[in-house]
Amino acid sequence: MTARRARAGLLLLGLLVPRPGLSQGVGGSVGIDANVIGQALTVTTLSNLNFGSVPKGIATTVQPTAAGAGAWQIQGTKNADVSIGFVLPTLLINVQALPGSTIPLSFGATSGRWNRATNNVAGATAFNPSAGTTAKLGPTANPYLYLWIGGTVSPAATAKPGVYTGTIIVTIAYL
């Protein structure tokens, strides 16, 4: 009886004593931090105004609805009003061997277009790029505004060869 009790006790103790090296889980934590600085404003040029090959002595126009029109995408705060302005060259200047040679460049009252949220010039609103306009960025799903611009070049029949340059400045102001 005593031996039986001893064996039973041994068995019980054996079950209770923790074995060395059994898996123990211990945890610790750290935080993750970030600070979103605020809504960004991005102006992306989608395509540049392209007149292609133009005959001398003949005015050539690219409509804002044409494939060669300049195009921009503005992304920012949904539904925000933005002011759109352009600084447009009136002359393209020859910067090579024949300085002083220029080619006139002009923009009409409907040379500009804008469309809220949708990249489709067909449904866009016309405006005079020389005067600028105010437009609204799109809603939550599409906080974009799209701009297009066309223009007219009028090279003289005696226009000199060389490289003619100009700068188009588009100004976007958050209101």
Added chain:
Amino acid sequence: MKPTGLWVALLLCAGRLGAQGVVIAPHAVFIDARTRSGAVLLYNPNAEPAEVAISFFYGYPATDSAGRIVVRTVERPDSTSSSAAGWIQAFPRRLTVPPLERQTIRLLATPPAGLVDGEYWARLVISAKGGQLPVTGVADTAKVKVGLTLEVRTIIGVFYRKGAVHTGVTVSGLRTAVVGDSLAVWARLTQQGNAAYIGSVHAALVDSTGRTLGEMKAPIGVYYTMEPRYALSIGALAPGRYRLRFDLSTGREDLAPELVLPSPPVRDSVEVRVP
């Protein structure tokens, strides 16, 4: 005359450019008088470096006669104005941001001594150039070639706050007109306190049961007095009486909450009759 001599090739860059311009954040910078400094982050998402120049002027949103919101520029603000443009500087003022990299512009304010508590404003101009575009496609040297430089100027607001600043807005002259399938809404908004009212405007057209038939929500900044015109898309309305609810609140999702000055919501409404 050679046929090629009759033609002038004007290439204001053929084909698609890809992206130009830089990403700018935040779109409004708030500077506290205790630190007198702020920052703007630029990111160049393009494959080419971007040349950037920084400048300031004094201006604020206002409305024109048609109710459109525009930036009113004051070239020579007097000493009583709320202009901070003369004493805020940017470092650096000119820089090149490499492709796919970020750059921080630090703003430092050095206000005049004895500046009265309140909020002062400037407009920050970030001009970004992507460099001269390549001239392509014309092999005949007798033709004219053109290279066009593009520049994108982004203008954001800068707000300097000294001491106790508080804001508010009043609404008056609320009126409407049905224009086709839209409802035009005008309101006269007047800033209160010594800081611009930065918040959101919400307008909703409801019927007699309270059902909303059209609504709009937009961010707004009221610096003095302005009379903006809004448009709600309402479709074809049956004859009857409706009500336009118009309210302003300082909740803004595009600005960090701690930057927006709190102010109680302001509400107004007006009856809309459709004959």
Added chain:
Amino acid sequence: MKSLRLAFVLMAAVVVPLVGQRPITVTGVQSLAFGTLLPGVPTIVVRTDAVKSGQFSINGPHDAQAQVTFTLPAVLTGPGGATLPLTFGGSDAGYSQSQNIGSQVGFDPKQSFVITFSQQGRGSVFLGGTARPAPTQRAGAYTAIITLNVATFP
């Protein structure tokens, strides 16, 4: 009685080595700090970034092996309940027996990884990741918690 005494002796022989084992501890040393984010622009923190990477210091039995497992959040939470997505790449975690950030073995934090404690019973775990704010991400501060679990083997 002899059997019982023998049983107690054996039990002591079993128990004594357990009492002498070094306990496992996990200490969070540094948060994973993405800093200032631009909406729409993903921002990466590499595990070798001494300033921004998340860092844990772990202690355990010298030369012993253990399994480390991360509990990783899928998003950060910010103002008004806005969420900002997080991703972790296949090599965004690292272990260094010498606790030197410049000397790590990379591993996938989404999977368990077996480490060996140093002769001093120490080691460090480093974590990087990518924050992906949406273009319309709400402005403000975002936070989350990373937990590292360490379990020893039998």
